[in-house]
Amino acid sequence: MLRRIAPALAAATLLLAACGGSGPAIDDPTEIVTQGIEATTQLTSAHIAVTLDGTASIPELGNQLTLDGTTVEGDFDLEASQAHLSFSAMGFTGELIQDGADSYVKMPLTGPKWLKSTGAAGDPTAELSDPTAMLQGVRDFLDTEGVDAEKLSDTDCGSGRCYAVRLTIPAEQLAGTAGVAGVDPAELIGDALVLDLLFDRDDLYLAGVSTELGSESMGQLTLRVTLSAFNEDVTVDVPSADEVTEDGGSLFGF
Numbered sequence: 001m002l003r004r005i006a007p008a009l010a011a012a013t014l015l016l017a018a019c020g021g022s023g024p025a026i027d028d029p030t031e032i033v034t035q036g037i038e039a040t041t042q043l044t045s046a047h048i049a050v051t052l053d054g055t056a057s058i059p060e061l062g063n064q065l066t067l068d069g070t071t072v073e074g075d076f077d078l079e080a081s082q083a084h085l086s087f088s089a090m091g092f093t094g095e096l097i098q099d100g101a102d103s104y105v106k107m108p109l110t111g112p113k114w115l116k117s118t119g120a121a122g123d124p125t126a127e128l129s130d131p132t133a134m135l136q137g138v139r140d141f142l143d144t145e146g147v148d149a150e151k152l153s154d155t156d157c158g159s160g161r162c163y164a165v166r167l168t169i170p171a172e173q174l175a176g177t178a179g180v181a182g183v184d185p186a187e188l189i190g191d192a193l194v195l196d197l198l199f200d201r202d203d204l205y206l207a208g209v210s211t212e213l214g215s216e217s218m219g220q221l222t223l224r225v226t227l228s229a230f231n232e233d234v235t236v237d238v239p240s241a242d243e244v245t246e247d248g249g250s251l252f253g254f
Contacts, residue, residue, distance in 0.1 A: 026163070027151060028151070029149035029150055029151040029165045030139070030142050030149050032149075032151065032163050032165050032199060033138065033142060033149055033165060033167070033197070034138050034139055034142070035204060036199045036204050036205075036206060037138050038204075039203065039204030039205055040204070040205055040206045043078060043205060043230060043231060044077070044078055044079045044231050045075065045076060045077045045078060045079070045229075045230070045231055045232060045233070045234045046075070046076060046205075046227045046228065046229055046230050046231075046232075047073075047074070047075050047227065047228045047229035047232075048072070048073065048074065048075075048076065048085075048225065048226070048227055049071070049072075049073045049225070049226045049228075050071065050072040050073070050223070050224070050225050050226075051070065051071050051222075051223070051224045052067050052070035052071075052089075052221060052222070052223050052224075053067060053068045053069070053070070053221070053222045054067055054068065054213075054219060054220045054221035054222050055067065055219040055220060055221070056218060056219045056221060057217060057218055057219040064219060065090065066090070067089065067090065067221065069088065069089075070088065070089040070090070071086075071087065071088045071089075072085055072086070072087045073085065073086055073087075074086055074096075075229070075234045075236075076098075076234065077234040077236065080234075080236070081098070081099070081100045082097075082098060082099050082100075082234070082236040082238075083096070083097070083098040083236065084096070084097050084098075084234075084236045084237075085097075085098075092107060092108075092109070093107065093108070094106055094107030094108075094110075095107075097114070097236060097237075097238060097239065098236075099236065099238045101118050101119045102116060102117070102118050102119075102238075103116070103117050103118070103119065104116050104238070104239050104244065105117075110245075111245075113243055113244060113245045114239040114243055114244045114245065115244075115245055116239075116244045116245065116246050144173055146169075146170040146172070146173060147167070147168070147169055147170070147173060148167070148168045149165055149166070149167050149168075150165065150166045150167075150168070151163070151164070151165055152164035152165065152166055152196075154201070155198065157198050157200065157207045157208060158200070158207060158228055160200060160201065160202055161201050162198040162199055162200055162201060162207050162208070163198070163199040163201055164196065164197070164198055164199075165196075165197045165199070166194065166195070166196050166197070167194070167195045167197060168192050168193070168194050168195075169192060169193045169194075169195070170191065170192050171184075171185040171186040171189055171190065171191055171192055171193070172185075172186075174189070174193060186215065187215055187217045187218065188213065188215060188217075188218050189213050189214075189215060189218075190213075190214055190215045193211065193213075194211060194212070195209055195210075195211050196208075196209070196210045196211065197209055200230075203230065205227065205230050206227055207226065207227055207228070208224070208225065208226045208227065209223075209224070209225040210222070210223065210224045210225070211223050
């Protein structure tokens, strides 16, 4: 889902993880962000926790969805292209296992077996394979008129300290990148997308992203993403054939 928020948000999230506490402190927020992406793209694994709270308006249906308590949590291994996540949303719970192009989902609605689907061939992280080009892209994006990076006070995060950077992206800069054809980003986020980013000072890794999304047409949402357990061993148990029901299509378009 986050992939679809496009280069701007992808850049804004990946680009993060700032300078090591063992070296000199970095005061320039642009340097924190650009040096952070260089470290973050070298991660081999991490634990991720996502929470989403608030209400989303659906004008076509004339009602609102309450998303309080929506969560996604689990581990991913970038080198092995594997992940095991649990999720909960609007009273539904389940698990997702990703193994390369294969996705396995199990929920009460799908019965006791895993529902398998296979996405298109290819490496979804291929676009990240050129850190130099990505780093230059981040710098170019931060130099875009209206995009502002502000260094906030350092803060506690996990068991250490983090740099904090607030990135403000005007809605017009996201036009054409939101992944929803024909939708004005201002209708989804208001005047600007504001991301509060945390970067582990010791290793430069992205430790957190939070934002509040809101507009009259969309509703009000609060999104928080936390990353931890960097580069630790991850074991993903792929379901055996007798535990699987073939779906024949792609569940998530990975």
